[in-house]
Amino acid sequence: MQQIRxxxxxxxxxxxxxxEIIAQRQSLIAARGGVELVVTRVASRTPKPEIDLLGASFxxxxxxxxxxxxxxxxxxxxxxxxxxxLINAAVRxxxxxxxxxxxxxxxxxxxxxxxxxxxxxxxxxxxxxPIISSIERGLIANRFEHVMGIINGTCNYILTAMKEExxxxxxxxxxxxxxxxxxxxxTFDVEGIDAAxxxxxLLALAFDQPFNFAQLHIEGIAQVTADDIRxxxxxxxxxxxxxxxxxxxxxxxARVHPTLVPNSQLLAHVDGxxxxxxxxCDAAGDTxxxxxxxxxxxxxxxxxSDVVSLAQRKGSNMRIAxxxxxxxxxxxxxxxxxxxxxxxxxxTKDEPGVFAxxxxxxxxxxxxxxxxxxxxxxxxxxxxxxxMLTQMSSEADIEAAMDxxxxxxQVAGEIVRIRVEGFD
Amino acid sequence: MQQIRxxxxxxxxxxxxxxEIIAQRQSLIAARGGVELVVTRVASRTPKPEIDLLGASFxxxxxxxxxxxxxxxxxxxxxxxxxxxLINAAVRxxxxxxxxxxxxxxxxxxxxxxxxxxxxxxxxxxxxxPIISSIERGLIANRFEHVMGIINGTCNYILTAMKEExxxxxxxxxxxxxxxxxxxxxTFDVEGIDAAxxxxxLLALAFDQPFNFAQLHIEGIAQVTADDIRxxxxxxxxxxxxxxxxxxxxxxxARVHPTLVPNSQLLAHVDGxxxxxxxxCDAAGDTxxxxxxxxxxxxxxxxxSDVVSLAQRKGSNMRIAxxxxxxxxxxxxxxxxxxxxxxxxxxTKDEPGVFAxxxxxxxxxxxxxxxxxxxxxxxxxxxxxxxMLTQMSSEADIEAAMDxxxxxxQVAGEIVRIRVEGFD
Numbered sequence: 001m002q003q004i005r006x007x008x009x010x011x012x013x014x015x016x017x018x019x020e021i022i023a024q025r026q027s028l029i030a031a032r033g034g035v036e037l038v039v040t041r042v043a044s045r046t047p048k049p050e051i052d053l054l055g056a057s058f059x060x061x062x063x064x065x066x067x068x069x070x071x072x073x074x075x076x077x078x079x080x081x082x083x084x085x086l087i088n089a090a091v092r093x094x095x096x097x098x099x100x101x102x103x104x105x106x107x108x109x110x111x112x113x114x115x116x117x118x119x120x121x122x123x124x125x126x127x128x129x130p131i132i133s134s135i136e137r138g139l140i141a142n143r144f145e146h147v148m149g150i151i152n153g154t155c156n157y158i159l160t161a162m163k164e165e166x167x168x169x170x171x172x173x174x175x176x177x178x179x180x181x182x183x184x185x186x187t188f189d190v191e192g193i194d195a196a197x198x199x200x201x202l203l204a205l206a207f208d209q210p211f212n213f214a215q216l217h218i219e220g221i222a223q224v225t226a227d228d229i230r231x232x233x234x235x236x237x238x239x240x241x242x243x244x245x246x247x248x249x250x251x252x253x254a255r256v257h258p259t260l261v262p263n264s265q266l267l268a269h270v271d272g273x274x275x276x277x278x279x280x281c282d283a284a285g286d287t288x289x290x291x292x293x294x295x296x297x298x299x300x301x302x303x304x305s306d307v308v309s310l311a312q313r314k315g316s317n318m319r320i321a322x323x324x325x326x327x328x329x330x331x332x333x334x335x336x337x338x339x340x341x342x343x344x345x346x347x348t349k350d351e352p353g354v355f356a357x358x359x360x361x362x363x364x365x366x367x368x369x370x371x372x373x374x375x376x377x378x379x380x381x382x383x384x385x386x387x388m389l390t391q392m393s394s395e396a397d398i399e400a401a402m403d404x405x406x407x408x409x410q411v412a413g414e415i416v417r418i419r420v421e422g423f424d
Numbered sequence: 425m426q427q428i429r430x431x432x433x434x435x436x437x438x439x440x441x442x443x444e445i446i447a448q449r450q451s452l453i454a455a456r457g458g459v460e461l462v463v464t465r466v467a468s469r470t471p472k473p474e475i476d477l478l479g480a481s482f483x484x485x486x487x488x489x490x491x492x493x494x495x496x497x498x499x500x501x502x503x504x505x506x507x508x509x510l511i512n513a514a515v516r517x518x519x520x521x522x523x524x525x526x527x528x529x530x531x532x533x534x535x536x537x538x539x540x541x542x543x544x545x546x547x548x549x550x551x552x553x554p555i556i557s558s559i560e561r562g563l564i565a566n567r568f569e570h571v572m573g574i575i576n577g578t579c580n581y582i583l584t585a586m587k588e589e590x591x592x593x594x595x596x597x598x599x600x601x602x603x604x605x606x607x608x609x610x611t612f613d614v615e616g617i618d619a620a621x622x623x624x625x626l627l628a629l630a631f632d633q634p635f636n637f638a639q640l641h642i643e644g645i646a647q648v649t650a651d652d653i654r655x656x657x658x659x660x661x662x663x664x665x666x667x668x669x670x671x672x673x674x675x676x677x678a679r680v681h682p683t684l685v686p687n688s689q690l691l692a693h694v695d696g697x698x699x700x701x702x703x704x705c706d707a708a709g710d711t712x713x714x715x716x717x718x719x720x721x722x723x724x725x726x727x728x729s730d731v732v733s734l735a736q737r738k739g740s741n742m743r744i745a746x747x748x749x750x751x752x753x754x755x756x757x758x759x760x761x762x763x764x765x766x767x768x769x770x771x772t773k774d775e776p777g778v779f780a781x782x783x784x785x786x787x788x789x790x791x792x793x794x795x796x797x798x799x800x801x802x803x804x805x806x807x808x809x810x811x812m813l814t815q816m817s818s819e820a821d822i823e824a825a826m827d828x829x830x831x832x833x834q835v836a837g838e839i840v841r842i843r844v845e846g847f848d
Contacts (some may be wrong), residue, residue, distance in 0.1 A: 021565050021707060032564050032632070034744045122562070128708035130554075130562025138546070138554025140456050141445050141728035208456070266714060269693055283445060283725035284552035287715030290690060291708065301707040304565035312737070320458045 004311040007065035010076035011044040017300030033308040075099040106200035109211035116320040120306025128298035129291040142281035144206040146246040149277035153293040154189035155241035191220035199243030215332040219257035238268040251333035260420040336396040341420030347413035365401035428735040431489035434500035435468040441724030457732040499523040530624035533635035544730025552722035553715040566705035568630040570670035573701035577717040578613035579665035615644035623667030639756040643681035662692040675757035684844040760820040765844030771837035789825035
């Protein structure tokens with residue numbers, strides 16, 4: 001049986017999960033995968049912890065993993081520069097690489113040598129869910145129409161808590177931090193950067209494109225209020241933070257933002273820290289993949305699936321071309337040309353005829369209204385919220401219409417806009 | 425680039441879908457998969473139809489596919505004996521095989537030579553959803569706790585129609601037939617045989633077992649009434665036809681039957697002809713896979729993913745052992761030992777104290793009640809339904825308890841029992 005000698009970089013929860021699984025089921029994995037996994041080296045810049053390294057030698061020097069007794073480097077140190085350096089060095093030393101590092105792949109994937117044949121990154125997107133493999137292999141015969149997903153567990157936890165408990169964003173964030181679902185500095189997650197890294201990877205694979213992280217439109221969830229979640233619910237929608245890549249005639253839409261998802265979609269019911277990716281293809285139709293998006297053992301599960309897959313290919317003459325090179329002329333669409341429905345919440349003075357004035361202003365820009373809620377003002381309040389769903393329009397048109405609405409003397413505060421996604 | 429010469433058996437909708445996709449995107453698949461697909465032969469026992477065979481030679485003799493200019497046989501003739509013969513002949517002639525034939529794999533998988541290395545059958549379960557690949561590769565490092573799924577689109581369409589329109593089983597079946605979602609003879613689907621074939625395959629892969637079709641417990645959906653669906657809804661559940669394989673201490677539960685699924689589960693919201701499989705693993709946690717379970721192009725998508733995967737492995741020295749042989753001592757649990765909650769609908773005379781008598785009879789067999797509905801009789805009726813959910817019990821206990829309840833003089837008709845599944 002083929003033996004693969006592993007060098008593990010990093011000793012955090014994912015690395016410990018990988019070591020633990022190999023310790024428990026080396027022979028089961030060998031029977032299932034035809035590959036015997038042997039950990040020969042572990043390197044971490046922090047001193048060796050008290051865990052079982054399965055006989056591997058330990059070093060605080062990451063370069064020790066480039067030695068001849070390592071066939072595959074598993075990069076789990078996190079961060080960006082050091083990880084990129086290690087991956088590059090490993091590839092140059094003719095080693096296979098497995099990484100869970102979404103930032104490195106999303107931002108530097110185009111520079112990495114022979115990425116598709118030498119580097120596994122299933123763990124970089126949506127944790128345990130085999131979404132990379134499903135797109136690259138399960139759906140290999142398809143043209144992709146859209147890939148959209150809940151790909152940040154922190155955002156989904158916060159939005160779920162806001163929905164279920166009527167909590168504010170700030171309170172839900174504190175709770176998420178207490179439970180370990182959000183970092184002390186949550187910027188990366190709640191501002192959508194993490195989701196954008198993942199979307200950049202999904203987009204590149206599904207649409208045979210280079211990695212395009214810099215061109216993504218990115219919004220976070222800090223502006224979403226419990227009121228908006230409640231109004232959306234009344235209209236039959238959940239608010240989810242989605243990464244969306246969609247092929248349209250003019251190019252590819254690529255964007256990360258809060259989104260109203262109709263209750264009829266499974267995606268609307270993916271709650272808490274769960275992730276889910278919905279893929280629409282021409283032959284396979286709509287398929288959805290959901291599961292835990294993070295966590296040491298879930299990520300370790302994905303890392304090991306890559307380890308076995310790459311190991312199985314070692315010694316075969318199979319080469320995947322960089323499909324991106326073939327069709328990379330498809331442009332990422334500027335945000336102004338992106339089309340979606342819109343949820344608008346417009347604070348107005350409680351005066352007769354306000355709704356008609358707003359509707360007229362929208363209509364002048366070709367925006368028609370699909371549904372609306374207008375409530376009586378609460379006791380003692382002189383403003384009232386008009387909530388409406390508009391039909392599909394371009395970003396340019398809805399922005400222009402909103403500029404016009406803002407000028408109305410009856411409008412009494414900031415207009416909130418959240419996009420509504422179509423699933424056809 | 426490696427070239428793979430394909431011989432296609434059968435010319436139904438799936439085969440036509442395969443031909444069409446290869447015609448449209450041979451070069452895209454080559455770029456993505458590193459394999460050039462060439463159809464050299466097509467064989468079908470019906471005369472050649474007027475479709476483009478991409479330059480392949482046509483024969484009505486299936487054995488023509490065993491010629492030297494075929495590397496891989498794609499078996500899409502359906503049926504059982506002829507398909508099995510062809511697959512066996514192809515494997516003996518050193519060809520790779522891809523099949524969508526669930527009956528052949530479920531019932532004869534153990535006889536097929538070197539199944540895991542030579543035969544692809546992704547298309548045999550849940551259509552376009554890459555569930556086989558996800559279990560075999562994406563989750564390769566995991567111990568599986570349960571695999572359960574909606575794996576028959578006909579049953580799911582009928583149950584969905586009954587829920588949404590209050591239709592009877594018979595009416596919903598007729599509708600399904602009109603729409604082409606059910607066969608003229610629907611036995612195979614509505615009695616659960618088709619789902620059982622698929623479950624046998626999922627079970628073998630997830631639990632490293634031989635194929636055990638003959639040991640599955642199989643029930644269909646013909647006994648489910650619109651009343652039961654309505655009562656279940658009041659209690660917070662949907663009724664779905666599930667295939668369930670679950671590892672418990674004593675062995676593996678393996679069963680196909682209507683099931684109450686709590687609304688909090690995504691599985692409860694998979695409607696119409698959609699399929700979905702929920703997998704619980706020790707490292708990856710709960711992952712769910714949903715999508716179209718049938719259809720020519722969806723099945724063709726799965727067939728082609730197998731074609732590329734097997735082609736990629738050709739020429740490599742990678743061999744997967746038959747994991748089943750290693751751990752096959754785990755027994756399939758006799759149904760009497762299976763444990764589940766139960767939904768009971770008991771028609772009783774409208775007399776005081778009936779509920780207490782029923783509860784007492786159940787209690788004598790250790791069955792406690794978790795929730796119940798008892799309605800006033802409708803005008804002119806002298807019987808009333810008691811509906812209850814019981815806590816978990818063994819099949820043996822609930823059957824004995826029901827025998828006792830049947831003897832009560834107040835019971836006025838057949839007791840309906842539908843299992844309630846736990847998802848922990």
